[in-house]
Amino acid sequence: MEYFITGIDTDIGKTFVTKGLALAFENRGIKTGVYKPLQSGAISKPDGFIAPDLYEIEKYSKTINTKCSYLLEGEVSPALAARLKGIKIDKNKIRSDFDSFKKENQITLVEGAGGILAPATDDMLFADLIKLLNIPVIIVSVPFLGRLNHTLLTVHYAKTNGINIKGIIINRVPLSTDDLAVKNFTDELKMYTDTPILGSVLELKNNDKESVINEFKKFTEVFS
DSSP states (O other): OEEEEEESSSSSSHHHHHHHHHHHHHHTTOOEEEEEEEEOSOEEETTEEEOHHHHHHHTTOSSSEEEEEEEOOSSSOHHHHHHHTTOOOOHHHHHHHHHHHHTTOSEEEEEEEEETTSEEETTEEHHHHHHHHTOOEEEEEOOSTTHHHHHHHHHHHHHHTTOOEEEEEEEEEOSSOOOHHHHTHHHHHHHHOOSOEEEEEEOOSOOOHHHHHHHHHHHHHHHO
C-alpha cells in the first residue's frame, strides 16, 4: 500500500501525521517506509546535510525505511530552492526512486511539502507529482477558523483533477476548547463534502514514542 500525505497548507502537521502513521504501522509489525521526494530546508551538520522531516522519524525509529531524492537548502518551496542552486529536478528519477523504494516496504508513506498546489519543480505542482506517482492522498487538516475553506478547496481541486482521496485526518484537535469553530469543525466539514474523515489527532502534551503510537494506532485499521 502507498499513500501520499498532503495538507491544506504549510505548518499544519504533515510531518507529525506521517511520523505517527509510520510508527503505528511499524508497531503492528508492518514493514514501513517513508519517502520524501523533495525536501527543502535541509539542516547542515558537520558531516553533511540531513532532511529535517525524515530526521523526525529517524529520531523515533531505526527500522522504518526512509529515503529522499532531492535534499535542498533554504526555507522555501522545493522548486525555488532547486532553482536558486541551479539544480534540475528530474521527475523520472523521482518515479524510479519511488518504484524501487516501495518494493522494500509493505506500506509506503510519501510526504509532500506545503499544500497540494505548492510548487514542486519549475513545471510541476505537488498535485502533478501525486498524479505522477498515481497513489491516493491523505489530506491533513486542522480544525481552526478559516481552515474549512482551505480543506474544501483542497478536496475540490483533488477531485476535479483526478486525484484519488483516501480521506481526511484532522490534526491538532485540542483536548478541550470553547472555540465554536473548533468544536463544530468536523460536523461542518461533513455538511459540505462526502470525502471520508478518517479520524482526528489530539494535540498531545507528550510527544514521546508511546504516546504518538497510542494516538495513531486507531488509523491502522482504516488502512488495512
